Amino acid sequence: MATKPTKATITFDNSDKTVELPVLSGSLGNDVIDIRTLGKHGYYTYDPGFLSTASCNSEITYINGEKGHLFHRGYPIEGLAENCDFLEVAHLLIKGELPNAQQQADYTQKIRRHTMLHDQMDNVFRGFRRDAHPMAVMVSVVGAMAAFYPEHNDVNDPKLRDVAAIRLLAKVPTIAAWSYKFTIGQPFIYPQNKLNYAENFLHMMFATPCEEYTVNPVLSKAFERILILHADHEQNASTSTVRLVGSSGANPFACIAAGIASLWGPAHGGANEATLKMLDEIGDVSRIDEYIKRAKDKTDSFRLMGFGHRVYRNMDPRAAIMRETCHEVLNELGLHGDPMFKLAMKLEKIALEDEYFVDRKLYPNVDFYSGIVMRAMGIPNSMFTAIFAMARTAGWISQWSEMISDSSNKIGRPRQLYKGEDRREIVPIDKR
Ligand code: SDX
Numbered sequence: 001m002a003t004k005p006t007k008a009t010i011t012f013d014n015s016d017k018t019v020e021l022p023v024l025s026g027s028l029g030n031d032v033i034d035i036r037t038l039g040k041h042g043y044y045t046y047d048p049g050f051l052s053t054a055s056c057n058s059e060i061t062y063i064n065g066e067k068g069h070l071f072h073r074g075y076p077i078e079g080l081a082e083n084c085d086f087l088e089v090a091h092l093l094i095k096g097e098l099p100n101a102q103q104q105a106d107y108t109q110k111i112r113r114h115t116m117l118h119d120q121m122d123n124v125f126r127g128f129r130r131d132a133h134p135m136a137v138m139v140s141v142v143g144a145m146a147a148f149y150p151e152h153n154d155v156n157d158p159k160l161r162d163v164a165a166i167r168l169l170a171k172v173p174t175i176a177a178w179s180y181k182f183t184i185g186q187p188f189i190y191p192q193n194k195l196n197y198a199e200n201f202l203h204m205m206f207a208t209p210c211e212e213y214t215v216n217p218v219l220s221k222a223f224e225r226i227l228i229l230h231a232d233h234e235q236n237a238s239t240s241t242v243r244l245v246g247s248s249g250a251n252p253f254a255c256i257a258a259g260i261a262s263l264w265g266p267a268h269g270g271a272n273e274a275t276l277k278m279l280d281e282i283g284d285v286s287r288i289d290e291y292i293k294r295a296k297d298k299t300d301s302f303r304l305m306g307f308g309h310r311v312y313r314n315m316d317p318r319a320a321i322m323r324e325t326c327h328e329v330l331n332e333l334g335l336h337g338d339p340m341f342k343l344a345m346k347l348e349k350i351a352l353e354d355e356y357f358v359d360r361k362l363y364p365n366v367d368f369y370s371g372i373v374m375r376a377m378g379i380p381n382s383m384f385t386a387i388f389a390m391a392r393t394a395g396w397i398s399q400w401s402e403m404i405s406d407s408s409n410k411i412g413r414p415r416q417l418y419k420g421e422d423r424r425e426i427v428p429i430d431k432r
Contacts, residue, residue, distance in 0.1 A: 152253065306368025
């Protein structure tokens with residue numbers, strides 16, 4: 001087998017200086033040039049948006065954007081979506097292995113015993129106006145968990161880290177559902193320990209104290225798949241945020257709240273909500289061409305929400321599975337004829353054939369289809385990103401735990417290319 005480079009040498013024009021840097025190999029994917037000593041030679045690298053920067057080493061998730069591969073601890077996402085439930089995937093991400101039947105039963109039981117919130121947390125919800133966005137409520141209530149469980153400020157105790165992981169996995173669905181109930185003025189619905197993870201959330205979202213609510217099994221299975229497909233995704237913006245906040249030793253609730261805040265942006269986790277807003281704005285197939293034109297216009301900030309991805313230059317494997325789930329749900333609910341869904345399918349078809357999108361490998365991403373599925377299930381737009389955050393909590397916890405237990409972990413502190421003023425003296429105000 002051809003030997004791979006183990007060193008990279010940087011040479012400079014107008015100088016006889018050379019810098020030698022080690023090349024490190026992982027188990028899959030690109031090798032990396034270890035630039036940690038570059039500062040000593042008087043240089044930094046420059047990579048806004050971290051297009052070509054590895055911020056850490058990790059064993060959790062591997063993405064091959066060219067081939068459209070997504071593995072969690074080596075298992076392809078297709079197999080996990082088909083054969084596992086969300087808590088199995090959460091166990092895999094956080095503990096490194098799929099659970100056996102006994103481990104799964106114990107894990108599920110532990111999580112069920114932590115789904116209730118401290119009774120005084122109600123007050124945090126009630127501090128908001130009724131029209132607050134559920135993500136604003138979630139960021140606050142998850143962050144407020146630090147005030148109710150101060151023992152987790154000790155991030156170096158592995159047992160406390162395990163308990164924090166259970167508390168977050170168990171309580172974030174309750175917080176998400178209650179963030180919604182509060183905004184529609186309905187009473188909070190308590191978790192039901194006889195229900196599975198997806199059923200419990202849908203029950204807390206849609207049940208009322210006035211009548212029995214039975215979750216449609218096709219919808220709870222589709223919802224479980226949405227959670228699995230959104231569980232983790234390497235070092236995306238929100239996960240990198242969680243790692244950076246955690247690198248200072250902040251408690252896990254502050255880290256996850258920071259991840260929720262980052263995910264909220266329309267270029268990231270807010271894309272599913274933005275996709276449905278865009279479809280509502282387009283309104284009719286006759287207006288698709290106008291919006292495709294705008295998406296191509298560099299002077300127009302409009303982007304085709306739900307299309308494109310920083311890493312995937314092939315179809316996002318999650319989108320392919322989500323597309324299948326989308327059609328299952330539309331069939332179950334008899335919605336294929338619904339104008340909005342017909343519009344979405346037409347937009348998908350045009351974008352997949354349009355050379356601007358084809359040349360730039362801008363495929364529909366997971367958010368394009370997950371928004372459509374959630375709209376079909378009667379979940380309001382404003383809850384789409386909250387549900388994404390609920391799923392990604394498993395990934396954020398696994399990445400945070402991996403970072404904290406890495407003894408070489410340092411506080412994250414990037415440098416910069418300074419382009420401001422050189423030193424100058426202050427002129428007294430009466431002379432300015
Ligand atoms: C998620 O990182 C992750 O892993 C994220 C995520 C996860 O699971 O955590 O996968 C979840 O965030 C999925 C992405 C959801 N976002 C959207 O659907 C919003 C719409 N997408 C775009 O904003 C954009 O595609 C990004 C933000 C997703 C990616 O942006 P990049 O990598 O910076 O892409 P780019 O701007 O370099 O695009 C390259 C070209 C540009 O045109 P040119 O300058 O080459 O002419 O493609 C164009 C862009 O203008 N382009 C688009 C477009 N996305 C990119 N043009 C129109 N519509 C789009 N959606």
